[in-house]
Amino acid sequence: MSVEQAPEAAFQLKWELRDHGWARCHLTEGSQKVSLSVSYCTDALADLVAGIGGLYSQQHTTRFFFDAEPQELRWVLRATDESVEVTIYKFTDVAVSPDLPDSDGTVIWRSTHPRPVFAHTVLDAAQQVVTEHGETGYRSKWVLHPFPVGPVQDLRRLHLRDDVCELPHDLSCP
Ligand SMILES: [Zn+2]
Numbered sequence: 662m663s664v665e666q667a668p669e670a671a672f673q674l675k676w677e678l679r680d681h682g683w684a685r686c687h688l689t690e691g692s693q694k695v696s697l698s699v700s701y702c703t704d705a706l707a708d709l710v711a712g713i714g715g716l717y718s719q720q721h722t723t724r725f726f727f728d729a730e731p732q733e734l735r736w737v738l739r740a741t742d743e744s745v746e747v748t749i750y751k752f753t754d755v756a757v758s759p760d761l762p763d764s765d766g767t768v769i770w771r772s773t774h775p776r777p778v779f780a781h782t783v784l785d786a787a788q789q790v791v792t793e794h795g796e797t798g799y800r801s802k803w804v805l806h807p808f809p810v811g812p813v814q815d816l817r818r819l820h821l822r823d824d825v826c827e828l829p830h831d832l833s834c835p
Contacts, residue, residue, distance in 0.1 A: 672774055676706060676786045678794055682804040686727070688749075688770055695749070695770045702728035707809035709736070710787060710816050713780050716740045717819040726759070733758040735766060745779045747772050777824035780816060787813050788831060 675687040682701030686709075688694065699705045708725035715723040716738060727734040733755035739746040750766030752758030758766070774782075791799060791808050799808040820826065 672772065672778060672782055674782050674786045676790045678790055678799065678802045680802055682802075684803070688772075690772050693770070693772065697727055697734050697749070698729040698732075699727045699734075700730045701803055701805045702730065704806040704809065706787060706790070706803075707806065707812050710783060710809055710812040712736060712738055713745070713783055714812060714816040714819055716745060716776065717823055726755070728755050731755055733766075734769070735763065737763060740776065741773075743775055744773050745776050747774070747779070777820065777826045780820040780824060781826055781828055784813065784817055784820060784830075 670691050673687070673689040677685040677687065679685060684699045684705065686697040686699055686705070688697070703726065705727045708727075712723040712725045721740050723738045725736055727736070731754050733752040735750040735752065735758075737748045737750070739748075747770065748763075748768060749770040750763055751769045752761060752766045787809070794802065796808045796810070800806075817830070817832075821830065
């Protein structure tokens with residue numbers, strides 16, 4: 662799981678599975694840090710992985726949201742040439758906000774990454790969570806959704822096929 666990036670500036674994403682259908686998604690880059698609360702009302706890790714996977718097709722923008730009960734944490738991924746711009750907006754009430762434009766939300770995270778770095782980092786985070794808990798443990802903590810094997814396999818295939826990435830890949834991950 663070594664990642665060859667400069668330690669201070671390196672982008673990191675960690676998926677921390679808690680109990681009873683909650684998780685925390687920790688993002689760090691340089692001095693920028695945010696920890697997102699995520700409930701199982703959406704299949705959040707699957708949406709994150711599939712959201713990046715969508716950028717390998719003709720889609721320039723993909724969107725999905727985490728339900729932080731009651732906040733909506735809306736992710737917008739924009740592909741620009743070889744980079745991905747990541748913006749996360751916070752809305753106070755998910756019961757009404759999915760109809761609101763991005764500009765009504767508060768930006769709580771913004772970063773830009775080469776697509777290979779972003780995809781690799783998310784794949785690593787998914788792999789770490791399944792290595793730690795196993796598919797059975799994942800399901801018992803996340804309750805409503807199984808570990809997203811299909812989206813992870815799809816993203817890994819796209820990443821290995823279309824990105825130039827020198828980092829190691831553990832192909833034994835489910
Ligand atoms: Zn890679």
